[in-house]
Amino acid sequence: MLTQNQLKLAVAQKAIEFVPDDAIVGVGTGSTVNLFIEELSRIKGRIRGAVSSSEASTERLKAHHIPVFDLNAVDDVPVYIDGADEINHYLHMIKGGGGALTREKIVAAVAREFICIADETKYVSVLGQFPLPVEVIPMARSHVARELVRLGGHPEMRHGFTTDNGNIILDVHGLSIAKPVEMEETINQIAGVVTCGLFARRRADVLVLGRQNGVDVIR
Numbered sequence: 405m406l407t408q409n410q411l412k413l414a415v416a417q418k419a420i421e422f423v424p425d426d427a428i429v430g431v432g433t434g435s436t437v438n439l440f441i442e443e444l445s446r447i448k449g450r451i452r453g454a455v456s457s458s459e460a461s462t463e464r465l466k467a468h469h470i471p472v473f474d475l476n477a478v479d480d481v482p483v484y485i486d487g488a489d490e491i492n493h494y495l496h497m498i499k500g501g502g503g504a505l506t507r508e509k510i511v512a513a514v515a516r517e518f519i520c521i522a523d524e525t526k527y528v529s530v531l532g533q534f535p536l537p538v539e540v541i542p543m544a545r546s547h548v549a550r551e552l553v554r555l556g557g558h559p560e561m562r563h564g565f566t567t568d569n570g571n572i573i574l575d576v577h578g579l580s581i582a583k584p585v586e587m588e589e590t591i592n593q594i595a596g597v598v599t600c601g602l603f604a605r606r607r608a609d610v611l612v613l614g615r616q617n618g619v620d621v622i623r
């Protein structure tokens with residue numbers, strides 16, 4: 405029986421196959437991506453560098469001497485590699501367990517292809533068991549929380565946490581998300597929300613899924 409960490413390592417290694425030569429690679433955030441960064445450092449001679457979705461990943465990339473570019477100075481990101489907290493069979497995701505959802509969504513929007521790397525515990529039929537992270541401008545906290553309750557959720561402030569953008573996170577429990585695209589749009593329209601952790605409009609193009617009997621590539 406492989407551990408979750410071994411499954412994460414297997415998908416991190418497989419993801420290297422999706423990295424083209426000379427690319428500037430979009431790099432996500434989280435423990436699965438940390439393993440991917442290790443793998444990327446082994447082939448750093450054949451890429452130009454990376455664009456990063458968080459201060460934490462930037463630090464790690466730099467520690468491995470992988471050049472990190474300002475996203476504004478880059479016009480082509482062929483692939484974005486990132487993990488997920490949950491991913492459904494349509495490759496819609498909940499992300500933001502690490503609080504980097506907004507920058508992740510920005511880099512994902514620029515990238516031509518989103519490769520999600522996840523172990524099988526993340527692969528679900530209906531999103532929402534994992535509390536949905538929502539990044540909120542601090543002065544709008546109470547207003548946004550009330551609106552999220554109206555949508556049927558139970559928002560909980562992530563105490564002691566500030567995003568790389570200086571904002572707070574509300575983790576919303578109890579949402580069973582049958583229509584991810586509509587839910588993403590509804591939450592993103594609440595005044596004071598920067599973005600929510602639903603990646604449905606910009607879903608993954610490829611899922612590299614770590615299973616006990618091997619790694620599956622799902623498109």
Ligand SMILES: O=C(CO)[C@H](O)[C@H](O)COP(=O)(O)O
Nearest residue numbers: 434435436487500501502504
């Ligand atoms: O969205 C994320 C960070 O904001 C991560 O991709 C997500 O939380 C999965 O993390 P891990 O690989 O540690 O399970």
